[in-house]
Amino acid sequence: MRKITVAIDGYSSSGKSTMAKQLAKKVGYVYVDSGAMYRATALYAIRHGMTDPEKGVDTAALSAALHDINISFTIASDGSQHTLLNGEDVEKEIRGMQVSGWVSPVAVIPEVRHYLVDLQQKYGRDKGIVMDGRDIGTTVFPDAEMKVFVEASPEVRAARRFQELTEKGTPADYDDVLANIRERDHIDTTRKESPLRQAPDAFVLDNDRLTREQQMDILLKLFEEKTCGKD
Ligand code: DC
Numbered sequence: 440m441r442k443i444t445v446a447i448d449g450y451s452s453s454g455k456s457t458m459a460k461q462l463a464k465k466v467g468y469v470y471v472d473s474g475a476m477y478r479a480t481a482l483y484a485i486r487h488g489m490t491d492p493e494k495g496v497d498t499a500a501l502s503a504a505l506h507d508i509n510i511s512f513t514i515a516s517d518g519s520q521h522t523l524l525n526g527e528d529v530e531k532e533i534r535g536m537q538v539s540g541w542v543s544p545v546a547v548i549p550e551v552r553h554y555l556v557d558l559q560q561k562y563g564r565d566k567g568i569v570m571d572g573r574d575i576g577t578t579v580f581p582d583a584e585m586k587v588f589v590e591a592s593p594e595v596r597a598a599r600r601f602q603e604l605t606e607k608g609t610p611a612d613y614d615d616v617l618a619n620i621r622e623r624d625h626i627d628t629t630r631k632e633s634p635l636r637q638a639p640d641a642f643v644l645d646n647d648r649l650t651r652e653q654q655m656d657i658l659l660k661l662f663e664e665k666t667c668g669k670d
Pocket of ligand 1 (some may be wrong): 453456473474475477478542543546571572573575627
């Protein structure tokens with residue numbers, strides 16, 4: 440069976456990370472969460488005083504500091520993947536509200552994107568990788584053998600995110616969550632550098648009405664076809 444590259448792209452809260460993680464585990468591939476890399480970079484910018492509510496992100500300072508930002512991944516004792524920023528486990532911090540608020544403006548900076556895309560391509564050099572994000576099938580691995588574009592309506596994604604937040608005990612308002620999802624969709628699809636768009640050769644997975652098991656069945660079948668060399 441040949442080793443391939445799997446690129447999974449889609450909107451925020453479409454469930455693509457869970458899907459990508461599960462697929463990687465099932466087939467014994469490395470999983471890379473590219474969003475975590477943008478989040479870790481945003482955390483670095485926050486910690487080094489490069490973010491200002493009035494002035495935004497100090498693009499020049501962050502661009503000059505990129506080579507001091509070392510991002511890697513480790514497996515924690517419970518088997519989950521954690522992100523390391525210069526060797527420090529920042530997994531919890533990068534999922535918090537502060538980083539979520541700054542990650543979009545950080546992710547639009549071309550220098551940041553070039554630096555992280557280069558790193559992502561290095562991770563994928565030997566194939567046997569599942570990477571999820573926004574531009575994986577279009578920019579990072581345009582030659583990936585398997586490309587999936589995950590779609591779900593904003594309402595379904597907002598309902599999922601709302602449930603996730605309430606289950607964690609975080610107070611949330613459904614309309615606010617929906618508005619935030621629509622705003623992030625807008626930023627992701629309209630930015631100049633590597634906007635979120637479907638690669639022409641991607642398989643579109645509309646998961647509005649699919650269970651996790653049904654999604655995994657579809658992905659595994661596709662994976663089998665691709666690793667056996669069929670189109
Ligand atoms: O998938 P996520 O929500 O963790 O992504 C965090 C942010 O990073 C989000 O604003 C989109 C951006 N991102 C990106 O621009 N390109 C990627 N390949 C992955 C994420």
